[in-house]
Amino acid sequence: MGGRYLKENMSKSKRMKYEQLLEQRFPEVKWREPLPIIITRGKNDLIGFACRFCIAIEGFAPSKGNMKGFSATESDAREHISREHIMI
Numbered sequence: 001m002g003g004r005y006l007k008e009n010m011s012k013s014k015r016m017k018y019e020q021l022l023e024q025r026f027p028e029v030k031w032r033e034p035l036p037i038i039i040t041r042g043k044n045d046l047i048g049f050a051c052r053f054c055i056a057i058e059g060f061a062p063s064k065g066n067m068k069g070f071s072a073t074e075s076d077a078r079e080h081i082s083r084e085h086i087m088i
């Protein structure tokens with residue numbers, strides 16, 4: 001993996017700083033609303049919801065197993081957002 005994807009162990013404080021920055025720079029984006037998505041992977045397309053913070057900060061690389069922030073249901077996605085992206 002190159003440097004394109006940030007490391008899994010990015011410190012919590014650094015992540016929170018990026019999240020804050022995103023919310024300030026792009027206030028029109030509903031950051032805490034799950035984003036409906038389809039991930040195409042050949043025969044096994046996945047349909048579900050993504051966390052906008054996770055996509056914006058870390059990106060999705062399903063082929064490499066980086067599916068952080070993907071949830072099959074909207075309620076799981078909301079739970080992820082409230083648990084992982086605490087509002088400051």
Ligand SMILES: [Zn+2]
Binds near residue numbers: 053054055068084085
């Ligand atoms: Zn997330």
